[in-house]
Amino acid sequence: MKKRVLVLTGGGDCPGLNAVIRGIVKRAAQEEDWEVIGSIQSFDGILREPTEIMVLDEKAVAGIHFQGGTILGTTTKGGPFAWPIKEKDGTWSSVDRSDEMIRKLQYMGIDAVINIGGDGSQKISQALFEKGLNIIGVPKTIDNDLSSTDYTFGFQTAVQIATEAVDKLVTTAASHNRVIILEVMGRDAGWIALHSSIAGGAEVCLIPEIPYDINKVLQVVKNRFVDGKGHVNIVISEGAKPKGGETITKESNEVGNANLKLGGVASKLLYELKDAGCEADMRETVLGHLQRGGVPNAFDRILATQFGVKAMEMALEGKFGEMVAYRHPEIISVQFLEAISKYNYVNRDSTLIKTALGIGMCLGD
Numbered sequence: 302m303k304k305r306v307l308v309l310t311g312g313g314d315c316p317g318l319n320a321v322i323r324g325i326v327k328r329a330a331q332e333e334d335w336e337v338i339g340s341i342q343s344f345d346g347i348l349r350e351p352t353e354i355m356v357l358d359e360k361a362v363a364g365i366h367f368q369g370g371t372i373l374g375t376t377t378k379g380g381p382f383a384w385p386i387k388e389k390d391g392t393w394s395s396v397d398r399s400d401e402m403i404r405k406l407q408y409m410g411i412d413a414v415i416n417i418g419g420d421g422s423q424k425i426s427q428a429l430f431e432k433g434l435n436i437i438g439v440p441k442t443i444d445n446d447l448s449s450t451d452y453t454f455g456f457q458t459a460v461q462i463a464t465e466a467v468d469k470l471v472t473t474a475a476s477h478n479r480v481i482i483l484e485v486m487g488r489d490a491g492w493i494a495l496h497s498s499i500a501g502g503a504e505v506c507l508i509p510e511i512p513y514d515i516n517k518v519l520q521v522v523k524n525r526f527v528d529g530k531g532h533v534n535i536v537i538s539e540g541a542k543p544k545g546g547e548t549i550t551k552e553s554n555e556v557g558n559a560n561l562k563l564g565g566v567a568s569k570l571l572y573e574l575k576d577a578g579c580e581a582d583m584r585e586t587v588l589g590h591l592q593r594g595g596v597p598n599a600f601d602r603i604l605a606t607q608f609g610v611k612a613m614e615m616a617l618e619g620k621f622g623e624m625v626a627y628r629h630p631e632i633i634s635v636q637f638l639e640a641i642s643k644y645n646y647v648n649r650d651s652t653l654i655k656t657a658l659g660i661g662m663c664l665g666d
Contacts, residue, residue, distance in 0.1 A: 311343035315455035316597035324609020438624030467501025513665025
């Protein structure tokens with residue numbers, strides 16, 4: 302009887318997910334005694350009745366490495382530790398179904414689980430590993446906020462999309478003598494904003510790690526306008542905040558989704574500039590989920606494939622309770638506890654910050 306590895310993708314979608322799945326399946330195909338099963342929409346496919354799974358063989362993954370999204374689907378809601386339940390009075394609550402799910406996986410003959418996801422997903426991986434599940438993690442997030450790996454796949458593609466947006470906004474800002482504010486994703490880390498600002502030539506970059514002084518931003522605008530002519534491009538990360546202020550968040554009203562929603566900083570910054578006395582014509586653009594979609598670039602396809610192959614090899618070696626990681630130039634594995642112990646913030650002393658300052662970019666401080 303063949304051994305089985307279950308693959309699932311959880312959290313937000315990300316360019317390169319399909320390349321990881323393909324890497325796992327292609328590597329498993331070289332072993333006669335292993336087969337790969339996919340769970341639809343993360344762990345939900347196992348928890349649902351009837352079970353929603355699919356066989357992942359070489360035919361199923363042929364040509365998917367350049368496709369965006371994930372053929373398995375994904376979700377940011379529910380999960381084995383917080384399965385949503387609708388009460389008789391119409392309200393919602395949640396229950397822990399993790400033990401039930403582990404028993405079901407044993408009944409299905411699953412020998413290993415590969416969980417492809419970000420920080421939240423890998424915290425679930427650690428909790429399941431502590432319950433005895435043979436589980437391996439693959440880091441996935443466009444935010445690049447996992448400190449145990451140099452890069453997460455999907456990040457470079459998101460940066461490319463954001464950079465192209467900056468490129469386009471530079472020309473329209475110059476044409477209309479405007480200040481244009483571009484809001485990008487990143488949650489509590491400013492990696493996407495900082496990379497795309499340097500690559501696209503923005504004059505101002507505001508990130509969560511450096512609370513901004515609105516007067517410093519206003520001074521940049523004033524310095525670049527003469528007799529009403531000039532232009533400024535500002536990139537702001539969704540988690541950025543003014544000095545003494547708070548990040549803009551709101552609670553999700555979606556059932557089973559406890560994550561705080563970020564966004565709205567571009568509009569807030571525009572009105573802050575107006576209140577501070579900015580007379581220039583201003584516009585805002587929110588890039589939003591465009592950063593998550595589309596085909597992965599070459600870097601992310603390669604990194605994702607490396608992660609997939611490494612994850613399958615870890616399953617073969619029985620290296621459970623660990624996550625794949627990229628430490629240039631090697632693909633290694635680290636324990637879940639190390640992977641989730643520290644958030645990957647932009648370090649103010651980093652060479653990237655020094656580069657931004659070296660080209661005269663305003664970081665708001």
